Amino acid sequence: MALPKAKEDALAARLAGFPGLSGKGWLATARAEASARLTATGLPARRDEYWRYTDPASLNAPETPVAHRFDASDEAVPFDGLDRVKIVFVDGVFDPVASDDLVVAGVSIERLAEAGAKDIHWAQGMYGALEARGQSPVARPFAALNTAHATDGVLIHVTGKAAKPISLVYVHESEVSDAILHHCVKLDPGAELTLLENGPAAARFNKVIEIDIAEDARFHHIRLQGRDHERRAVTHIFARLGARSEMRSFTLTANGRLTRNEAVIELVGDEGRAHVAGAAVGDGEFHHDDTVFVTHAGKACESRQVFKKVLMNGATGVFQGKILVKPGAQKTDGYQISQSLLLDEDSQFLAKPELEIYADDVKCSHGSTSGAIDDTALFYLQSRGVPRRTAQGLLVLAFLAEAIDEIADEAIAEDIRARLERWLARHGSRR
Amino acid sequence: MLEIKNLHVKLQEEDKMILRGVDLTIGAGEVHAIMGPNGSGKSTLSYVLAGRDGYEVTEGSALLEGKELLAMEPEERAAAGLFLAFQYPVEIPGVGNMTFLRTAVNAQRKARGEEELSAGDFLKLVREKAKTLKIDAEMLKRPVNVGFSGGEKKRNEILQMAMLEPRMCILDETDSGLDVDAMKLVAEGVNALRSAGRSFLVITHYQRLLDHIRPDVVHIMAAGRIIKTGGPELALEVEANGYADILGEVG
Numbered sequence: 029m030a031l032p033k034a035k036e037d038a039l040a041a042r043l044a045g046f047p048g049l050s051g052k053g054w055l056a057t058a059r060a061e062a063s064a065r066l067t068a069t070g071l072p073a074r075r076d077e078y079w080r081y082t083d084p085a086s087l088n089a090p091e092t093p094v095a096h097r098f099d100a101s102d103e104a105v106p107f108d109g110l111d112r113v114k115i116v117f118v119d120g121v122f123d124p125v126a127s128d129d130l131v132v133a134g135v136s137i138e139r140l141a142e143a144g145a146k147d148i149h150w151a152q153g154m155y156g157a158l159e160a161r162g163q164s165p166v167a168r169p170f171a172a173l174n175t176a177h178a179t180d181g182v183l184i185h186v187t188g189k190a191a192k193p194i195s196l197v198y199v200h201e202s203e204v205s206d207a208i209l210h211h212c213v214k215l216d217p218g219a220e221l222t223l224l225e226n227g228p229a230a231a232r233f234n235k236v237i238e239i240d241i242a243e244d245a246r247f248h249h250i251r252l253q254g255r256d257h258e259r260r261a262v263t264h265i266f267a268r269l270g271a272r273s274e275m276r277s278f279t280l281t282a283n284g285r286l287t288r289n290e291a292v293i294e295l296v297g298d299e300g301r302a303h304v305a306g307a308a309v310g311d312g313e314f315h316h317d318d319t320v321f322v323t324h325a326g327k328a329c330e331s332r333q334v335f336k337k338v339l340m341n342g343a344t345g346v347f348q349g350k351i352l353v354k355p356g357a358q359k360t361d362g363y364q365i366s367q368s369l370l371l372d373e374d375s376q377f378l379a380k381p382e383l384e385i386y387a388d389d390v391k392c393s394h395g396s397t398s399g400a401i402d403d404t405a406l407f408y409l410q411s412r413g414v415p416r417r418t419a420q421g422l423l424v425l426a427f428l429a430e431a432i433d434e435i436a437d438e439a440i441a442e443d444i445r446a447r448l449e450r451w452l453a454r455h456g457s458r459r
Numbered sequence: 460m461l462e463i464k465n466l467h468v469k470l471q472e473e474d475k476m477i478l479r480g481v482d483l484t485i486g487a488g489e490v491h492a493i494m495g496p497n498g499s500g501k502s503t504l505s506y507v508l509a510g511r512d513g514y515e516v517t518e519g520s521a522l523l524e525g526k527e528l529l530a531m532e533p534e535e536r537a538a539a540g541l542f543l544a545f546q547y548p549v550e551i552p553g554v555g556n557m558t559f560l561r562t563a564v565n566a567q568r569k570a571r572g573e574e575e576l577s578a579g580d581f582l583k584l585v586r587e588k589a590k591t592l593k594i595d596a597e598m599l600k601r602p603v604n605v606g607f608s609g610g611e612k613k614r615n616e617i618l619q620m621a622m623l624e625p626r627m628c629i630l631d632e633t634d635s636g637l638d639v640d641a642m643k644l645v646a647e648g649v650n651a652l653r654s655a656g657r658s659f660l661v662i663t664h665y666q667r668l669l670d671h672i673r674p675d676v677v678h679i680m681a682a683g684r685i686i687k688t689g690g691p692e693l694a695l696e697v698e699a700n701g702y703a704d705i706l707g708e709v710g
Contacts, residue, residue, distance in 0.1 A: 403512065408549040409559070411509050412619060413537035413567035422562065426553025426602075 035070030041090045046177050054152035055144030062156050062175035069167040078166050081346040081378040082317040087262050092206040095231035095258035106226040106252050112195040119230050120207020122180050134188035140181040151183045151212050158238040158266035162292040171264040174236040178210035186219040193222035198229030205230035211237045215245035228254030233261040243270035249277040260286040271297030278435045281308040282451050288317040295329035305334040305434035310343035311455040317346035328359035336431040337368040338424050339375035340457040350382040353390050362392035369427045371457040421452040460658040461485040461627050466519035468507050477503045479683035488655040493662045495680035496702045501662045505631040509543040510536050538570035540626030544616040544633050551603040559603045588621045592648050610641035617648035629660045634668040646671030666698035
């Protein structure tokens with residue numbers, strides 16, 4: 029089916045700045061296939077059901093909307109105390125000087141461009157493959173665009189228990205940087221990796237991570253999206269989990285004009301476990317969208333989606349979350365909760381929780397709430413001498429606790445709690 | 460210690476007068492009790508003194524050691540030495556009881572220009588006070604009042620009182636929902652805190668709490684006013700004859 033003219037034009041305008049796709053080899057082939065997927069769907073528009081609550085216009089625009097750098101030096105650098113291997117990207121370009129040597133026992137790390145030049149590579153057949161699977165039943169055009177036009181990225185192959193966490197650090201320098209990064213992570217059976225990400229990355233950032241988790245492997249992921257007020261980001265996580273494997277992903281978002289975080293997770297083997305969680309705090313011009321799609325194909329798998337948002341001064345939060353239980357996925361345990369705390373009447377939360385179940389012996393629950401701070405609790409704390417701001421902070425942290433509890437590493441969880449506490453002390457509803 | 464003069468209060472939302480000229484003076488170290496039928500304004504008085512939203516003071520004043528309470532934020536009143544033991548202690552999921560206690564103690568110390576307690580000193584102090592109230596370590600770890608029984612909630616209120624060392628304590632129907640043993644335990648906790656520099660206002664429906672916490676003065680409140688004041692014998696009179704006689708007598 030041909031695209032409507034408007035969509036065709038929008039796509040052509042967006043792609044005008046990109047170099048054409050050419051060349052040979054497995055990477056060029058994967059890019060060409062992704063390009064065809066993108067051409068078939070076009071870029072998203074507000075009228076598309078999947079983009080009803082988030083306007084993609086500024087993500088589609090041929091010119092990058094300006095985003096000034098934000099001075100985050102009042103906070104400690106995230107993960108600074110951890111023994112980790114840092115891989116630094118400045119405006120989406122790998123920075124070899126700022127990065128550590130890409131050597132970790134149990135892991136091999138390569139840049140996308142280097143790997144693409146090789147005739148035979150483990151990432152052949154993986155790059156773009158999970159993204160392509162994730163295009164159905166819902167199109168994800170920004171992910172296809174990413175696969176086709178990614179300018180950089182790393183390919184991480186975990187063969188054993190990684191000796192250290194791998195830490196992707198995204199630095200934003202230019203006010204008009206438009207970065208597209210694509211990473212692949214492959215965990216062999218029984219392998220383990222903690223992947224850390226932090227930083228705003230660019231004025232506009234499009235990122236895809238494809239994660240293939242073999243049986244009995246464990247993947248932990250913690251992401252802090254930086255505090256640049258004006259940046260825009262659209263990110264996708266595509267993960268496939270083998271038997272008895274585990275994935276835990278947590279994202280903290282503070283500030284950012286527009287963030288759309290999609291997670292597309294498929295539990296393929298039996299008894300897999302996927303937890304995906306997020307805490308987002310927004311003040312003013314802040315639009316944050318968590319869109320999650322979890323598919324249970326294997327038997328006796330467990331999935332949890334825990335998303336909490338604190339919104340004030342006109343901030344907007346969106347949650348679109350789905351649990352799809354395929355025929356035969358018996359003994360599925362699916363849980364989904366999305367909640368927002370609105371600190372004033374100017375802020376809003378839009379939620380679309382969905383369950384689609386084709387097996388008869390499953391346990392699935394979902395809940396979504398939106399509410400204000402409990403005045404009675406606030407008064408109780410104040411009556412014990414706790415100042416109003418501090419009391420509010422305590423109650424907000426209590427609200428976020430269920431999401432933060434999803435972080436497996438207690439030291440990191442404690443650090444994130446402290447960051448949130450300080451953020452809350454700096455921000456408050458003007459009402 | 461506490462001096463309430465001609466206090467008039469109405470409910471903000473309903474434009475309904477609840478307190479119609481309360482006069483009450485409590486000296487240092489004294490224990491006063493307020494009794495009265497349902498709807499007489501007893502709990503409203505305690506909330507207004509503590510600074511809860513939703514009430515409007517149309518007339519009158521309330522001085523704590525000479526300072527006007529009614530102009531202060533709730534946390535300032537607490538730092539000034541006021542404490543309200545709630546009739547219905549509030550459950551706060553996600554906030555640990557210990558965190559809550561330490562935040563409160565240190566916030567008050569900070570407001571008074573005192574040094575904050577170290578984690579070690581705080582822990583020592585809270586364990587010692589909790590022990591006398593038979594509050595176990597498990598209760599201290601749980602979220603504030605969540606899953607606590609009625610008795611545990613009230614003991615937790617007294618623990619907070621013991622930790623914060625207020626000068627003026629208001630107990631709002633602390634006996635409600637307690638069995639005899641729990642009430643004794645709570646009363647012992649309160650009695651242990653009685654001192655020459657600390658005053659109490661005990662709000663209750665029943666005489667039985669006053670068997671355990673002996674008041675110096677008893678007030679009867681009705682229709683938003685204190686209509687009769689006497690010694691402990693007044694509580695016994697209410698117990699024997701109900702409020703009807705007194706209400707009739709005052710007319």
